Amino acid sequence: MSFSAKPNPKGNKESRGAMGLLLVFFPYDQHKIANSIRRTSSGLLLTKALSTISLCALFLLLTLLFFTLSNFEPSTRTPSAIKAAPRRILSQKPQLSSSQWFFPMWGHKPLQRTKKPSASFALQGIGTLYRRGTKAMNDLVVGHVIEDVNEDDLRLFLRVLHRSGVTSRADTVFLFGPSSSSSKFGFVIEEENESFFKLVRHYDSSGGKGLRDSVLxxxxxQFWKSGKKDVKETIWGKKGRGSYSNSTEVEGGESTRLIYGSVVGFDVNELDPENSLAGFLDHVPMSLRRWACYPMLLGRLRRNFKHVMLLDVKSLMVLSDPLGRVRNRSPESVYILTKESSSGKHSKRNSEKTQSHHLVNSGILMGGARGIRRLSNAMLTEIVRATMQHKKKSYISESGILSELVGNGHILKNINLITSSESIQEASSAMGLSPNSASDDSIIHRGNSNSVIMKLICLIEVESSVYRDC
Known part of the structure; x- marks a missing residue:
């Protein structure tokens, strides 16, 4: 009896014991038994491998099936229904697709929701289009939204702006700070735009166009104009995109059409992605950073608008059309309002620098597009110079820098400055004015009169049925 089988030091003890017993009872078939055991082990491994591959293939097919079903869109919706469907607000929670119900751990999102629709861009892939106007406008209103502006502030500004008639001749651009992005105020802007259309439709269906018996x-x-239908299309948004309009044919091939401007918004990070002033100031307020955004914005629009107005949304409101002061001026003209500087040492220091006893009101600037663009470029350079000269950055004020720039005639020699010392009334004193008197006081200080103005608007019967907050 021979025991020639060599033990495997790495094998299992039980396996070696079983092999030994087999060799004892069947010494002459030891090689056959060893081969049989090896074949059995290989067969088990192959069976397990095939089962694993089959399960993986089945899981992959199910995954592809659910992915296909989740991205399948039925074609039963008509173009009119698609056009009428409102755009989803960013603050709303998206509905879960079928694949998200089955595989919530994956965090799967449909591809069309991860990318902003191209139709919502305002200009060349940036900005947000809230309302596309009926035609190209000659005037542009740029309102900057500083850090402490809330939803009620912006709502009232836009509501009064629509009622002033300015939006019948101008496009409106909102410049948002990084802390007050367009998604935060998007619902407010779209809601006020819809209220505007409701008012227009109400007066149109009632057979009258409405009368302005008070400033509010x-x-x-103001929005119904006579003219030919072939008008130049606005530059905002995607070309050929439809918008609400109505027209009435008259003799001579002309028609009375509803005309209104576009409403768009830009984030400062879109127009000033590098935050140009961050290297000179620890904290760049919106009142200063906006000047770094104007060169890019106005540079892209240089051939599209003739007149531009820069406006502070927080402190000022528009009752009528203030751009009438500059429409007959040269493209290089800039209309500025000055105010008396406060008394004391601070006033003396400012007067010595500006060689004047007046400070420029930085809340509103208007003029020809070329003049405003040149002024914004010079203002950005002046802000950088002032931050480099002053050791205490807290003493730097936008109004002081602008006043010093205006007082330096050499820097602004290529700009036709028109200085006016007219005062801007407070909202409380301007509410009792008639529409004719409001043309002289087209800009008012908002102050703390938000609730008062809202109540006066809601007292009007038609308006109280349109605005949901009345």
Missing amino acids: SFDST
Whole structure:
């Protein structure tokens, strides 16, 4: 009897014991038994491998099936229904697709929701289009939204702006700070735009265009213009995109059409992605950073608008059309308002620098597009110079820098400055004015009159049925 089998030091003890017993009872078939055991082990491994591969293949097919079903869109919706469907607000929670119900751990999102629709861009892939106007406008209103502006502030500004009639001749651009992005105020802007259309449709269906018997009433006649249909298309948004309009044919091949401007918004990070002033100031407030955004914005629009107005949304409101002061001026003209500087040492220091006893009101600037663009470029350079000269950055004020720039005639020699010392009334004193008197006081200080103005608007019967907050 021979025991020639060599033990495997790495094998299992039980396996070696079983092999030994087999060799004892069947000494002459030891090689056959060893081969049989090896074949059995290989067969088990192959069976397990095939089962694993089959399960993986089945899991992959199910995954592809659910992915296909989740991205399948039925074609039963008509173009009119698609056009009428409102755009989803960013603050709303998206509905879960079928694949998200089965595989919530994956965090799967449909591809069309991860990318901003191209139709919502305002200009060349940036900005947000809230309302596309009926035609290209000659005037542009740029309102900057500083850090402490809330939703009620912006709502009232836009509501009064629509009632002033300015939006019948101008496009409106909102410049948002990084802490007050367009998604935060998007619902407010779209809601006020819809309220505007409701007012227009109400007066149109009632057979009248509306009359403006007070500075806060809505006069829809300002938005109905006579002219030919072939007008130049606005630059905002995707070309050929439809918008609400109505027209009435008259003799001579002309028609009375509803005309209104576009409403768009830009984030400062879109126009000033590098935060140009961050290297000179620890904290760059919106009042200063906006000047780094104007060169890019106005540079892209240089051939599209003739007149531009820069406006502070927080402190000022528009009752009528203030751009009438500059429409007959040269493209290089800039209309500025000055105010008396406060008394004391601070006033003396400012007067010595500006060689004047007046400070420029930085809340509103208007003029020809070329003049405003040149002024914004010079203002950005002056801000950098002032931050480099002053050791205490807290003493730097936008109004002081602008006043010093205006007082330096050499820097602004290529700009036609028009200085006016007219005062801007407070909202409380301007509410009792008639529409004719409001043309002289087209800009008012908002102050703390938000609730008062809202109540006066809601007292009008038609408006109280349109605005949900009345």
